[in-house]
Amino acid sequence: MNYRTYAPIYHAAGQATFGATLASTILEHLPLPQRVLDLACGTGAAALVFAANGAIVVGVDLSPDMLRIAQEQAVQRGLDIDWIEADIRALPPDPRLAPASFDMITCLFDSLNQLLNDADLTTVCRTVGTLLRPGGHFIFDLNTPVGLRSWHEYDQVTFDGRDLLVINRLTFDPVQQRAYGRIIWFRRDGQRWWRGEETHCERPWEETDIAAALNAGGLVLTARLTPHWTPATTADPRVVYVAMRPIGDEYV
Structure with missing residues (x-):
């Protein structure tokens, strides 16, 4: 498994800064969510930002070494965050992961690019569609095929x-x-x-792949942005996708 011996290096090199910065940018442009699920949370950079701003946060990651650092960071900052060790493609039954219980779900720092099988993106989007409340946002970034x-x-x-x-x-x-x-x-x-x-x-995910996966999860794409929250172009190496579960939607 990756991110084991590399976990402390990742942390020491400050690679979590991107996730923390993007989380702060999200909060500048969208209403503060009450409950946030951060998928592939790594060392917890984004989760810590959401929690510090008053959200109830659950972080999920497959690497116990990354989660150990995330927990240490939360304790140092006096933040109460639930951490779950799991594959985001197969979340376990857990009362903290109740259907339609999250206002926002994030998956940042090109984590979804590291899902390599054709069905993986659809699997994650279906899970997100189940866990999001109607009107809730799913926000993720990808290294584009161009990038x-x-x-x-x-x-x-x-x-x-x-x-x-x-x-x-x-x-x-x-x-x-x-x-x-x-x-x-x-x-x-x-x-x-x-x-x-x-x-x-x-792996590069094409726009058609992304659209099909979101549709399978009952999610609607509302914006394609740069990490600076400006409209993205076809030439951008990284794009932030903002999707939502429509209000009134009863998809579970």
């Missing part, structure tokens, strides 16, 4: 600090239509440097 296909064999320095260096080697396989981030890090402990490595794979 992923630009990963042409180059290295990206993710973090360069006194005791930590993180490099992401980005490639795209046009035959398999898969993008790969080979993350290599060097961390200093005393006088020694330790090396670690993980490879993450993403």
Whole structure:
């Protein structure tokens, strides 16, 4: 499983900043939700922002190592957040995940790009459609096909600090239509440097895939935006999608 040995590196390198910033942007433009479900919550960056603003928050992630950091962060900030270790494609029966009980569901930092099977996006959207209240929002961002296909064999320095260096080697396989981030890090402990490595794979979801998945979940797309909350174009490498469950909809 990814995000195990990499979890503390992810946290130390500040990669959760994107999720926290996007969560703050969401709250600037949409009404404060009473209950939020953050899918693929990672180290809890977005969940912490929602909770700090008064929302009741549930975070779900498959990695126990990422959730451990999320819990530590919540305790340090005096925030009460429920964390559930689970695959977002197969959420367990849980009273905290009651149908039509969330005003907002998020899945941020291109987490849905890491679902690789054709049916995965539809599976998640159906679950979201069940858990959202009528009028509730589903907000997620994706690396677009344009963005992923630009990963042409180059290295990206993710973090360069006194005791930590993180490099992401980005490639795209046009035959398999898969993008790969080979993350290599060097961390200093005393006088020694330790090396670690993980490879993450993403798939490009076409607009037709996204529309079909949302429709299967009974969800309606209301906006395609940049992370700065401006209208997105077909050339943007990352798009934030805002969808909602229609008011009066009884889909469960």
